[in-house]
Amino acid sequence: MSYFSDAQLEVMMADLESDRAERKQSFQGDSPQKVREAVCAFANDLAGHNAPGVVLIGVHDKGTPMPGFAVTDELLRSLADIKTDGNIVPPPTLLAEKRVLSDAEIAVITVWPCDTPPVRYKGRVHVRWGPRRGLATAQDERILNERRRHRDRPFDVQPIHDAELIELDRLRFEQEYLPALVARDVLEANERSYEQKLAATKMVLNDSEPVPTVLGFLVIGKSPADWLPGAYTQFLRLAGNDLTAPVSDEEAIHGTVADQIRRLEEKLAAHNQRGVRFSDVDTEDRREAYPLEALRQLVRNAFMHRSYEVTNTPVRVYWFDDCIEIHNPGGPFGSVTPENFGQPGITDYRNPNLAEALRALGYVQRFGAGIAIARKALGQRLRFEVQPGVVAAIIQGETS
Amino acid sequence: MTPRIAFFNNKGGVGKTSLVYHCAFMFAEQGQRVLAVDLDPQSNLSIMALDESRLEALWPDNDHPLTINGALAPLFEGTGDVRAAHIEPLSSRLGLLVGDLALSRIEDDLSIQWPRCLEGDTRAFRVTTAFWRIIEEAARRHQAGLVLVDVGPNLGAINRSALVASSHVVMPVAPDLFSLQGLKNLGPTLRKWRGTWASALPQAPNALGAMPQGEMSPVGYVLMQHAERLGRPTKAYAKWQKRLPITYRESVLDVDSGDLTGADDNQIQRIKHYRSLMPMAMEARKPMFSLRSADGAIGAHQANVQQCYDDFSALVTAIANRTGIKEVA
Numbered sequence: 071m072s073y074f075s076d077a078q079l080e081v082m083m084a085d086l087e088s089d090r091a092e093r094k095q096s097f098q099g100d101s102p103q104k105v106r107e108a109v110c111a112f113a114n115d116l117a118g119h120n121a122p123g124v125v126l127i128g129v130h131d132k133g134t135p136m137p138g139f140a141v142t143d144e145l146l147r148s149l150a151d152i153k154t155d156g157n158i159v160p161p162p163t164l165l166a167e168k169r170v171l172s173d174a175e176i177a178v179i180t181v182w183p184c185d186t187p188p189v190r191y192k193g194r195v196h197v198r199w200g201p202r203r204g205l206a207t208a209q210d211e212r213i214l215n216e217r218r219r220h221r222d223r224p225f226d227v228q229p230i231h232d233a234e235l236i237e238l239d240r241l242r243f244e245q246e247y248l249p250a251l252v253a254r255d256v257l258e259a260n261e262r263s264y265e266q267k268l269a270a271t272k273m274v275l276n277d278s279e280p281v282p283t284v285l286g287f288l289v290i291g292k293s294p295a296d297w298l299p300g301a302y303t304q305f306l307r308l309a310g311n312d313l314t315a316p317v318s319d320e321e322a323i324h325g326t327v328a329d330q331i332r333r334l335e336e337k338l339a340a341h342n343q344r345g346v347r348f349s350d351v352d353t354e355d356r357r358e359a360y361p362l363e364a365l366r367q368l369v370r371n372a373f374m375h376r377s378y379e380v381t382n383t384p385v386r387v388y389w390f391d392d393c394i395e396i397h398n399p400g401g402p403f404g405s406v407t408p409e410n411f412g413q414p415g416i417t418d419y420r421n422p423n424l425a426e427a428l429r430a431l432g433y434v435q436r437f438g439a440g441i442a443i444a445r446k447a448l449g450q451r452l453r454f455e456v457q458p459g460v461v462a463a464i465i466q467g468e469t470s
Numbered sequence: 471m472t473p474r475i476a477f478f479n480n481k482g483g484v485g486k487t488s489l490v491y492h493c494a495f496m497f498a499e500q501g502q503r504v505l506a507v508d509l510d511p512q513s514n515l516s517i518m519a520l521d522e523s524r525l526e527a528l529w530p531d532n533d534h535p536l537t538i539n540g541a542l543a544p545l546f547e548g549t550g551d552v553r554a555a556h557i558e559p560l561s562s563r564l565g566l567l568v569g570d571l572a573l574s575r576i577e578d579d580l581s582i583q584w585p586r587c588l589e590g591d592t593r594a595f596r597v598t599t600a601f602w603r604i605i606e607e608a609a610r611r612h613q614a615g616l617v618l619v620d621v622g623p624n625l626g627a628i629n630r631s632a633l634v635a636s637s638h639v640v641m642p643v644a645p646d647l648f649s650l651q652g653l654k655n656l657g658p659t660l661r662k663w664r665g666t667w668a669s670a671l672p673q674a675p676n677a678l679g680a681m682p683q684g685e686m687s688p689v690g691y692v693l694m695q696h697a698e699r700l701g702r703p704t705k706a707y708a709k710w711q712k713r714l715p716i717t718y719r720e721s722v723l724d725v726d727s728g729d730l731t732g733a734d735d736n737q738i739q740r741i742k743h744y745r746s747l748m749p750m751a752m753e754a755r756k757p758m759f760s761l762r763s764a765d766g767a768i769g770a771h772q773a774n775v776q777q778c779y780d781d782f783s784a785l786v787t788a789i790a791n792r793t794g795i796k797e798v799a
Contacts, residue, residue, distance in 0.1 A: 099613070102562070246772045250762055254779060328763055432762025 073122050073165070073180050080171050083126055084133040089117060089198050093129040095136050097145055097177070101127075105179070109152055110191035111198040113162040115183035116210055118217070123198075127177040135174030149179055154417075154437040158191045159426035160184065161419060161437055186227050186423055187214035188270060193253030193430075195270075208262050215269045215276050225379040226285045226421040229275040230297050233282045237297070238273060240264070242326075243290045247271070251430040272423050284378060288327045289427045295324050299382040300399060303330045305337050307389045315390070322384070327373050327424065328431050334387065338365050341389055359468060360394060364447035367440040368463045370433050372398040374425055375461070383460075394465045401458040408456040412441050472609045473793045474617040475689070476636035481652035482623035484644040485694045487514040488748070489741065490620040493789070495757040496782040497616060498563040501798035505557070505614040507605055508538065508569030509632045510622040511577075516569040519560055521755060528558070528568050539570035541604045545596060546576050555604050557612055565612045567604070569620075573628065581627035588666070590673035595681070602635035602682040616795050625659050633660070634667055634684040638793045640738065641691040641722070645711040653691075653714075657721030660686055688722050689792045690738040692785065738792070739785040744778050747771065757782075 074082070082091040092108040094101050105125055112123030127149070128139035149166035152158065163182040168175060188195040188211055195206035195214070206214065218227060244264075249257065251271060262270065265277040273286035287294040287301070294301040307319035319341070323333045339362060347355040372385050377400025386397040402411055404418030417438040419425055428434045444452055448465060455462040477490050487510070494506040508515040516537075517525065528536050533543070541555035557565040579597060586594035609617050621632045633639065639660065643649040667684035674681050691714070715734035719725050723736070747758040747767070754765040759779035761767035767775050790797065 242769075246763055246769060249772055249776055254776075254783075331764075332768075430762070432764030 074124065074178075076169060076171060079124065079126070079169060079176075079178060082124055083129055083135075083171060083176075086133055087201055089200050090119060090121070090123040092123070092125045092203075093131060093133065094125065094127045095130060096139070097127050097148065102148070105149075106152055106158060106191050107196045107203060109162055109164060109179060109181050110158050110189050110194075110196040111203050112181035113158070113164075113184040113189040114187045114195065114197045114206070114214060116197040116199065116206070116213065120183060122180045122182045125179040125181070127179070128174070129176060135172055135176060137174075139175060141168040141175045141177045145177055149177060152179070154439075156429045156434060156436045158189060159429050160186060160189060160422035161425060162189060186218055186223055186272065190251070190426075193251060194256055205256070208260075208266065211262075211270045212266070212277070218272070219276060224420070224422055225377075226288070226423045227272050227283050229281040229283050230287065231281060233287070233297055235265075235268075235274070235280050235282065237292055238268070238282055238286050239290045239292050243268070243271075243273065247290055247427070247430070250432070251427070285423050285427065288378065288424060291326060293324070294326060298378050300384055301327075301378055303334050303385045303387065305334060305387045305389075307341055309391065311390050311392050313388070327428070328433065330385070331370060331373055331433060334369055334385075335366060338362070338369070338387075338389075360465060361447040364444040364452070365394070365465070367444045368396050368452075368465070370428065371440040371444075372396050372461075372463070374428055374434070375403065375420055376400050377403075377420060392467045394467075396463045396465075398461055399459065401461060402456055408458075411456045411461075412445075412454055414438075414442060471637070472606075472614055472617055473638060473795050474605060474609075474619060474636045475638045475640055475789065475793060476619040476621055476633055476686075477640050477642055478621055478629070478633065478656070479641050479643060479649065479652055480623050480625055480656055481644070481648045484642050484649060485741070486623070486642045487518060487620055489642050489692060489694065490515055490618050491518050492757050492759070492782050493786055494564055494618050495561070496759070496786045497618070497790075498561055500783070500786060502563065502615040502795070503613050504564045505567065505605070505609050505612050505617045506560070506564065507567045507601075507608075507617060507619045509573070509601060509628065510569060510620050511571060511574040511628065512622060513569030513571055513573075515620045516566065518752070519566055519755075520558070520568070529570070534570055534572065537568045537570035538604070539572050541567075542573075542576060542600055545600055546579055551596065552600050552604050554611070555608050557608055565608075565614070567608060577627050580631050584627060584630065584666075587670035588673060590675060592675050592678065595670075595674050595678055598631055598634060599678075599682055601631050605635055606680075615798070616790075616793075625655065630663055633663060633686050635682050637683075637685045638687050638689045640689045640789065641718075642694050643691045643714060644694050645707045645714060647710060650710060650713060650717050653717050654721045657724065660688070660722070661724065689789060690736045691718055692738050693740040695741070695743040738788045739781065741781055741785065742777070744774060747774055747778060 082088055094105055108125050128136050130136055146166055146168060153161055153164055162184060165180045167178055169178045195211060196203055197206045197210050248267060265280045268274040268280060269277040272283060273290060274280040274282055287297050303323040305321045305323060306317055308315040309318040323330050342362060343359040345357050376385060376398035381399045383399040388395045400420060402408055403420040406416055406418045410416045451466040453464050455464060477486050479486060494504050497504045534540050536556040538555060541552055544550035545552050555567050558568050560566050583594040583597040587598055605617055619632055619636055621629045664684055664686055671681060715736060718736050744758055747761060750761055750766050751758040754761060759775055759782055761775050
C-alpha cells in the first residue's frame with residue numbers, strides 16, 4: 071500500500087520548505103528520537119493537510135540522497151518498531167519501506183494523520199508548524215481536540231451524553247493518570263484548566279462541552295458499569311471441568327479498567343498453585359501451575375481489545391480444574407480475522423485510545439507482544455477460539 | 471574528555487548503589503548517553519539492573535567474557551592487554567559494564583603494581599590504568615556523554631585504581647557517626663592517592679600513550695535517607711547532619727571550616743528515603759521515579775514517585791553543573 075509514487079516522493083525529498091517531509095541522513099545517534107518526534111508530529115497533522123507526511127532516511131539536509139546509504143532489513147525492522155514500541159500513543163498508522171529515488175536507496179516512513187489527536191511521544195505532543203517541529207501549545211492542543219469532534223471516531227473516545235463531569239474521579243485523574251501520561255516538564259509549564267486537561271487526554275469531548283467519553287469512564291470513571299453496562303469482569307472458580315460444576319469462588323469486579331485488571335490479577339495469583347519441591351533435589355524448585363506472566367498478558371489483552379460497544383457482556387474468566395478460559399466480548403477487529411488471529415505482526419486496535427491509557431499506566435510495555443509472550447510461556451497449552459462476537463483464550467492445565 | 475564520576479564512600483550501606491542506578495537512569499532520561507560501570511566486586515549495581523536469567527547468562531560457571539573481568543582477563547593472566555568490554559544495554563541511552571564477583575582476585579596484583587609506578591615500570595602502569603583504558607574505550611564506543619562508576623566501600627587497591635580512572639568523586643553520606651568517620655578517613659586517603667599518582671605520572675613510559683590524570687575532584691556529598699518527621703530531621707540525625715558540612719570541608723577539601731552558617735554548598739542534594747517505593751522498584755526492575763500504577767504505585771504513591779523524580783532530576787542537574795557535563799538539547 072504505497073501511498074506516494076516515486077515521482078511524488080522525489081519532489082518531496084527536494085522541497086526543503088515542505089512541512090510534510092522530514093529528512094534524516096541516517097538512523098544513528100539522536101536520529102531515532104528525532105524520527106519518532108517527526109512521526110508523532112505528522113500523526114498530529116496540526117496544519118490539517120488530511121494527507122500523510124513522510125520521513126526520508128538516507129537523505130542529505132539539502133535534499134539529495136546520501137551516497138552509499140544502504141537500506142537493510144534490520145533498519146526497516148527498527149523503523150517499523152516505532153509503531154509498536156509503545157512510546158508513541160495512540161499507535162500511529164505508518165508504513166516503513168525501502169524505495170529507490172534518484173537511483174539511490176532510501177528508507178521512507180509514511181505517516182497517516184491520526185483520527186484521535188493529540189498523539190504523544192513520551193508524554194509530549196509534537197506538532198509541525200511549517201518546516202519546523204515543536205511542542206504543542208495549549209492553543210495547538212485545543213485545535214487538535216476540536217478536530218476530534220468532527221470525525222468518525224473510535225468508540226472509545228465517543229461522548230456519553232447525559233453523563234456529567236461529576237462522574238469522573240478528579241483526584242485520580244490529577245494524581246495518578248495525568249502524571250503518568252504527560253511528561254513532567256509539560257505538566258509543570260501547564261496553564262491549562264481542569265476541563266482543558268480532561269479534553270487533551272480525551273476524557274471529555276472538549277473543554278467547552280465537558281461530556282465524559284467512554285475512555286473517561288474506563289480510566290477515571292467513578293462507576294463505569296453504570297454507563298457502560300458491560301464494563302466489568304466476572305471471575306468464576308469452578309470445582310470441576312464444566313460450567314455446571316459447583317462454584318467455589320466468584321467475584322464480579324467493578325471499577326476502572328486498571329482496577330479490574332489489578333483485582334483480577336490478584337485473584338489469579340491467589341488461585342494459582344505454586345508447588346515447591348525441595349526434599350529430593352539439591353536446589354529448591356518452585357513452579358506455578360500456570361505461568362503468571364502469560365496469564366497477565368492474556369488478561370491485559372482481553373481488556374484492551376474487547377468491545378465496550380453495544381454489549382452487556384463482561385470479561386469472563388472461568389477457572390476450571392483442568393483449564394482457564396478468558397472470554398472477551400467483541401470478535402476480531404479490523405485487519406485481524408479469525409484466519410490470521412494471533413500471527414506475529416497482525417494487530418489492530420478497536421480501542422486505540424484505551425491502548426494509550428494502558429500504556430501510560432504501565433500495563434503495556436510494547437504493542438503486539440502479548441500473545442507472543444503468552445505463547446512462549448505456554449506453548450501448546452494455549453489456544454484461541456475466535457468467533458465473530460467473542461474471543462476466548464483457553465489455557466490447559468499441566469498434564470504431567 | 472568524558473567526565474567520569476565515581477560514587478564513593480568507605481562506609482557501606484548508605485544506599486550508594488541505588489544512587490548510582492537512579493542517577494544513571496535520570497541522566498539518560500534527560501537525554502544524556504550514559505555509561506554505568508560496576509567496579510564493586512560485590513556487583514550490586516549489576517544485580518539491581520539485570521534480571522536473574524540474564525545474570526545467569528553473564529556469569530556462567532567458567533569464563534565470564536561479557537563482564538568487566540572478561541575485559542581484564544588477558545592482562546591479569548599475562549597473555550596480553552585489556553580488551554574491549556561488552557556494553558550491556560539497559561535502555562536506549564544507558565549502557566552498563568557488568569560487574570563480576572571475581573574482580574576481587576586482581577586486588578593483589580593491583581596493590582603490588584601501585585608502588586612500581588613510581589619507578590616507571592611499564593606493566594605497573596598498564597595494570598593500574600586498566601580500568602581507565604577499558605572505560606575510555608567503552609565510553610567512546612557508546613558515545614557516552616558521561617560515565618558513572620560504582621565502587622565498593624573500602625580503601626583497597628581496586629578502588630584506588632577505579633578512582634585514578636575517575637575525574638570526579640561524589641560522596642553519598644548518611645547522617646550518622648559512621649559516615650562522619652568514613653569521611654575522616656576518606657579525605658586524607660584521596661589526597662594521598664592523588665599525590666602519589668601525580669608523582670608517578672612523569673615516570674610513565676611514553677609508549678603507553680594517554681594516561682588518566684587522576685583528578686578525583688570532590689564534587690560534594692549527597693545526603694542519603696535522612697529520617698524526616700513533619701519535614702524536619704529528627705533530633706539524633708540533626709546532630710550528625712550539622713557536623714557533616716564541617717567534616718567534609720576539613721577532611722575532604724582540607725580547608726578551614728570557618729564560619730558555617732546558612733546553606734552548605736558542598737551538599738549537592740538531599741535524597742529522602744522513599745520507603746515503599748524501593749521494594750516496588752526492585753520488583754519491577756526500574757527506577758523508583760518511573761513506577762506506574764501497574765507496578766503498584768497507585769494513588770498516593772504517585773505523589774511520592776513525582777517527588778522522587780524531582781529530587782533525582784535536581785540531583786543530576788546539580789552534578790552536571792558541577793562537573794561540566796554538556797547539556798543536551
